[in-house]
Amino acid sequence: MDKKKQNVAIVGPKGGVGKTIISANLAIALSKLGKKVIVVDLDLGASNLHTTFGLTTSKYTLDDYILNKVKNLADIVQDTDVSNLRIICGGDVPGIANLHYQKKVKLIRNLATLESDFVLLDLGAGASYNVIDFLIIAQNGLLVTTPDVNSLLNCYSFIKTLIFRRLTFYFKRAKCPELLELLEKAKQTDDHPHLKTMAGFLQEARKIDAAVAKGVKKILWRFKPIVVVNRVQTENDAKAGETIRKLMRQYLSVESSVTMAIREDQAVRNALAHLTPIMLEAPESKFCIDIKEIALTLYNSEAGT
Amino acid sequence: MSHSVVIFSVDKLRGGIINDILQRHGIKALWAGSILDTRDAISTHTPTVAILDTKDSLAGEIDFLLNLCRTLQGLIFIVLGIPSVISTFKGPGVHAELCLADPLDPELIVSKVKESLPAKNSIKENKQDRLENDLKQFLKLD
Numbered sequence: 001m002d003k004k005k006q007n008v009a010i011v012g013p014k015g016g017v018g019k020t021i022i023s024a025n026l027a028i029a030l031s032k033l034g035k036k037v038i039v040v041d042l043d044l045g046a047s048n049l050h051t052t053f054g055l056t057t058s059k060y061t062l063d064d065y066i067l068n069k070v071k072n073l074a075d076i077v078q079d080t081d082v083s084n085l086r087i088i089c090g091g092d093v094p095g096i097a098n099l100h101y102q103k104k105v106k107l108i109r110n111l112a113t114l115e116s117d118f119v120l121l122d123l124g125a126g127a128s129y130n131v132i133d134f135l136i137i138a139q140n141g142l143l144v145t146t147p148d149v150n151s152l153l154n155c156y157s158f159i160k161t162l163i164f165r166r167l168t169f170y171f172k173r174a175k176c177p178e179l180l181e182l183l184e185k186a187k188q189t190d191d192h193p194h195l196k197t198m199a200g201f202l203q204e205a206r207k208i209d210a211a212v213a214k215g216v217k218k219i220l221w222r223f224k225p226i227v228v229v230n231r232v233q234t235e236n237d238a239k240a241g242e243t244i245r246k247l248m249r250q251y252l253s254v255e256s257s258v259t260m261a262i263r264e265d266q267a268v269r270n271a272l273a274h275l276t277p278i279m280l281e282a283p284e285s286k287f288c289i290d291i292k293e294i295a296l297t298l299y300n301s302e303a304g305t
Numbered sequence: 306m307s308h309s310v311v312i313f314s315v316d317k318l319r320g321g322i323i324n325d326i327l328q329r330h331g332i333k334a335l336w337a338g339s340i341l342d343t344r345d346a347i348s349t350h351t352p353t354v355a356i357l358d359t360k361d362s363l364a365g366e367i368d369f370l371l372n373l374c375r376t377l378q379g380l381i382f383i384v385l386g387i388p389s390v391i392s393t394f395k396g397p398g399v400h401a402e403l404c405l406a407d408p409l410d411p412e413l414i415v416s417k418v419k420e421s422l423p424a425k426n427s428i429k430e431n432k433q434d435r436l437e438n439d440l441k442q443f444l445k446l447d
Contacts, residue, residue: 149436153443189445196446235331236432243437251446261331289329 007111007119008298009138013158014151015125018230019144021268021278022291023122024052026142028279029288029295031084035117038077040088042134043124044099047090053080054275055089063091065110066103073110082280086116099130108137118298127154127161136166140298141225145244147237156244159225163198163252166219171212178208198253217253224256228294232261258297262290308350310334310418313343313370314358314385319409323356326411332418340369347373352380354421356414357394359386360407367393374399381421383414 010026012019020043027039041049041062050058060076063069070076077086099107111119121138123131135141141162145155164183171179182204186195194200198220205213225248229241241259248254265287271278279288309332314320320336327334335350337343347355355377357370367390374382374396384391384404391404403417441447 149439149443152436152440156440156444232331235333238331239433240436243433243440246437247440247444247446263329286328289325 005117005119006140006298006301007121007138008140008142009121009123009135010142010144011123011131011135011158012125012144013127013154014145017144017146017151018262018268019125020049020052020122021272022142022144022228022230022262022294023120024049024277025279025288025291026295026298027085027087027118027120028082028277029292030118030120030299031082032279033295033299034084035299036084036115037118037120038086038088038114038116039120039122040111041090042121043090044096044130045092046124047092049122050087050089051275052272052277053087055080055087058089061089061091063093063096065107066091066096066099067093073107074114077114082277090122104130104133108134112137127158129165132158132162132165135162136169140301142228142294143225144228144230145240146231147229147233147240152240152244155227156247159244159248159254160252163220163223163254166223167216170215170219174209174212174215176209176212179205179212182208197251202253220253221255223254224258225254226294226297227257227259228262229259230262231264233264237261260290260294260297262287262294308333308335308346308352309422310354310356311343311346311350311352312336312356312358313340314338314356315361315366316358319358319360319385322409322411323358323414326415327418330415330419332415332422340366344373347377347380354381354383354418355398356383356385356418359384359390362386370394383417383421385409385414 010019010023023039027037031037041047058078060070065073065076077088080087121134123134143155145151167183185192186201189196202213202216205216227241227244232238238261245257245259248257263286265285267282267285268278268287271281278285310327312320312323312334315338317338320338324334324336335346337346359367371394374394378397380398382398384394386407388406391406394404405413
């Protein structure tokens with residue numbers, strides 16, 4: 001496996017949390033660090049990443065690939081005005097949001113072949129399997145939330161759904177229907193309160209198949225989501241990510257999550273009005289300073305430090 | 306808007322660095338570049354912590370700061386500068402572990418400020434507990 005390449009899926013379980021703005025500017029920040037970056041608009045059916053770059057037209061979009069008008073995904077990658085940064089614009093043909101499984105697998109495989117140091121996937125809102133499956137193939141997940149309870153709830157639920165989806169794949173591959181059944185029970189915690197925590201689930205899973213249960217721990221250990229709390233206005237807001245992190249540790253046995261904060265900044269709105277990425281318009285703004293910190297975190301994790 | 310921390314530093318760069326890193330950690334801070342502004346800021350915002358950067362301060366300014374530390378009750382001081390100057394600071398809110406000799410270490414200052422905001426931290430903890438309890442209730446985790 002190419003150790004240098006890193007796929008980063010950027011997800012906003014609740015819509016309108018600033019995921020696309022973060023994707024665009026994070027891509028620029030990484031490119032400014034000298035990394036080759038491709039940012040892909042995978043907000044299928046509601047794509048607007050190109051607008052944050054001020055692109056009004058694009059020669060190719062994801063539609064051309066989905067509709068087999070072009071053979072390779074690499075053919076629809078476009079240059080931007082930013083050095084080292086290229087973009088795949090999103091598609092909006094009717095039905096694209098419900099991408100057929102085979103098309104999705106093909107797209108996922110092709111994403112893995114793109115030549116770049118970083119491939120950022122700007123995914124749609126919600127917790128549909130389309131979104132979750134793209135996140136599963138990426139090495140890194142950036143989960144964007146705001147400090148609001150509603151958004152935090154969606155964020156936690158998304159992570160839980162993601163883990164359950166990942167475990168479903170794993171148990172199917174391990175040909176272990178009993179564990180699949182146990183996983184189904186764990187979704188109904190009112191009837192099975194002892195399965196409310198992943199620790200409780202693992203305890204039961206070990207009784208069924210200790211070796212497979214051990215694999216679950218490995219999967220959870222490898223899962224290192226970065227929870228980004230956007231639009232932070234107070235010290236308490238900044239700590240909202242810590243609460244999610246604590247719940248992940250306590251109930252889902254996810255030990256290695258990272259939480260970061262992005263401060264509320266009027267400059268973002270100004271840049272949006274000018275159809276210019278804020279990283280180009282106001283690189284020293286609070287928002288950009290925080291984005292650069294996230295970029296450095298990814299950069300350092302890519303460098304293996 | 307009330308600020309938890311007031312920073313005095315005649316050095317705009319050092320004051321700016323401290324102010325910025327505190328803001329980045331979600332701590333409301335206000336930098337003042339003069340003695341008069343510092344006095345006004347403390348009087349207006351009644352902060353919990355005052356950071357006094359003595360680097361490049363004039364003798365008269367140091368005297369004012371020394372007097373501030375001796376007379377002000379209920380305010381915690383973090384004193385920065387060279388050892389021979391910061392060691393002269395005494396008062397109810399001055400503690401040896403909060404007198405930090407150069408070079409400037411912004412991360413250390415942040416950690417000292419966080420340690421020095423117990424009342425606020427306790428309010429923050431309560432808010433965090435409330436958020437955690439709300440989430441647990443909605444997610445049916447309890």
